[in-house]
Amino acid sequence: MSNALAIAAVTITLRHLLQQRFDAESSGRITVTTRPLDKVGDHTVSSGDQVNLFLYDTQINAAWRNMDIPSQVKPGETGQQLLPLNLYYLLTAYAQNDDFPEPTSHRLLGVAMSVFNDHPIITSADITAALPITNPPEYDLDQQEEQVRIVYQPLSVEEVFNLWSTFQAPYRVSAAYEVSVVLIESSQPAKTPLPIIKRQSSDRGPIVQSDLSSPLPTLVSLQLPNQQASARLGDILIFNGFHLDAENVVIYFTNIRLEISLEVSPIATRTATDIRVQLPDEPVNWAAGFYTVVVGVTRTGEPNRTTNELSFALAPKILDITPRQATADANGEVTLTLILSPQVRPRQRVALLLGDREVLAQPHPTQTDRLEFRIAGVTPSEYFVRVRIDGVDSLLVDRTVTPPVFDQNQKVVIL
Incomplete structure (x- = not known):
């Protein structure tokens, strides 16, 4: 060379x-x-x-x-x-x-x-x-x-x-x-690993199975409660897959954009194809947005393994809106204050969806659960509102009842 x-x-x-x-x-x-x-x-x-x-x-x-x-x-x-x-x-x-x-x-x-x-x-x-x-x-x-x-x-x-x-x-x-x-020739050195002298532990060779399912821990699907589009804190998530039973199982949640990494233990009752986990109601540690999730599986005598990734959206929840009946000020603006869970990080984009309008939140330089929205030129009427954080909307439809109804907690009246 x-x-x-x-x-x-x-x-x-x-x-x-x-x-x-x-x-x-x-x-x-x-x-x-x-x-x-x-x-x-x-x-x-x-x-x-x-x-x-x-x-x-x-x-x-x-x-x-x-x-x-x-x-x-x-x-x-x-x-x-x-x-x-x-x-x-x-x-x-x-x-x-x-x-x-x-x-x-x-x-x-x-x-x-x-x-x-x-x-x-x-x-x-x-x-x-x-x-x-x-x-x-x-x-x-x-x-x-x-x-x-x-x-x-x-x-x-x-x-x-x-x-x-x-x-x-x-x-x-x-x-x-x-x-x-x-x-x-490149100035970087080549990688020259040692030769392999045995396969796996005890040189037992490859593992043979009779079906086409993966021999490693694998996630196939993620079920959200009540057929919701996204999850909320406190919800129970159901993971379906293969080889998910082990002495030690940990579920890892990651929000890449906000650099959030959390570990949650599953509910005790689980099988090789079914794992359930309840999202902790910890508004300070979580943030609304998109997450990836993997399951870590540890068995005695085997190396630690992790499954493939699945993704889901964590929706914000509107805990309260003040005032419930609002009037415009001298400038023709209506001010609404929302209390949200989980708390909102400074880097997150937050918008209030009122009717067919999108209104950005006032600046929030610190992590907080209270955001203020100022709405100009709004027509007096009753409105169902949603909050959108990093592209994930709060759940307006209550699917716990049949037929589904709008969540009355997300309703305001503009006088």
Whole structure:
């Protein structure tokens, strides 16, 4: 493999091949440079005939992108991702006489293209001869197992125009080449685990069962009481699944947005396919919103296991509304104060849904169970209200009776 200096190593090697040929034919009167197109003609490097090799683009080599390092990553090991690159160079000749009376730049370009035609593969010897000798060595491109190839790259008229106009440099006849592939090794170490000498404890091999159910603790569904859309504090949740019986079972609730993590023990009566848990009525510790839940199962002689995740919504509950009969003030605003459970965190978005209107709560910089809402231009009437916290609405419909009815505790009168 190569280190991060591989791109520079390729450029130096190509320049060396060109300079070596021109030195042999012109006794050092021709200079090979690697400058940007807009800097070639300033004569700060050479005032004579000149051949310029410009790296104008790099591309990821798709064939090598997801491959492991040859001869370094063994089966069962995980190597870091390679950086495989294709390099694109523009070869341009510049003549001191501006190609009059002889087209000198054409001759120089032909010789340069002949060099690359004679070296379709850059060998380790070419790389070693071109690079400076240091101790320890800085460059290691010569140790790359994959060969570096030089291939002519045809450019369309549009591509040539875009390239030269970008640098605002006078156009010169040029030839483009693709040099590939350069494999830059990651600086991160590979993962090399120890070989496996036994399977599970006591080398007992795989576990076989007669059905298609998961052999591990698994949650299949979550039932909310009374077919509600969301749960409330104090509700009993029923989890259905497989292999949920164990000496020690813990249920983990997580609200990722608010960074809340809670552990709750299930109700004592449980089976392998059924677990029940009552949400503790602890308004300070919980918050309305969306939760994920997993069940942790611990059996004697086995590692601790957790089930897959299920999700549910925890709805806010309106404990009280003051005043129940409200009138508008001098500014035409009605102010309502709601007492909620669980308490509302400062980062939560809270809105009162009154009729078909949404009214945001007044700022609440601290955790609280009381929120104030100011409603302007409301028509006097009776309204059923809901509160929406982080996208979860309070339960307006009472489904404990048949037929279901609206919760009268969520009713206000605007006079």
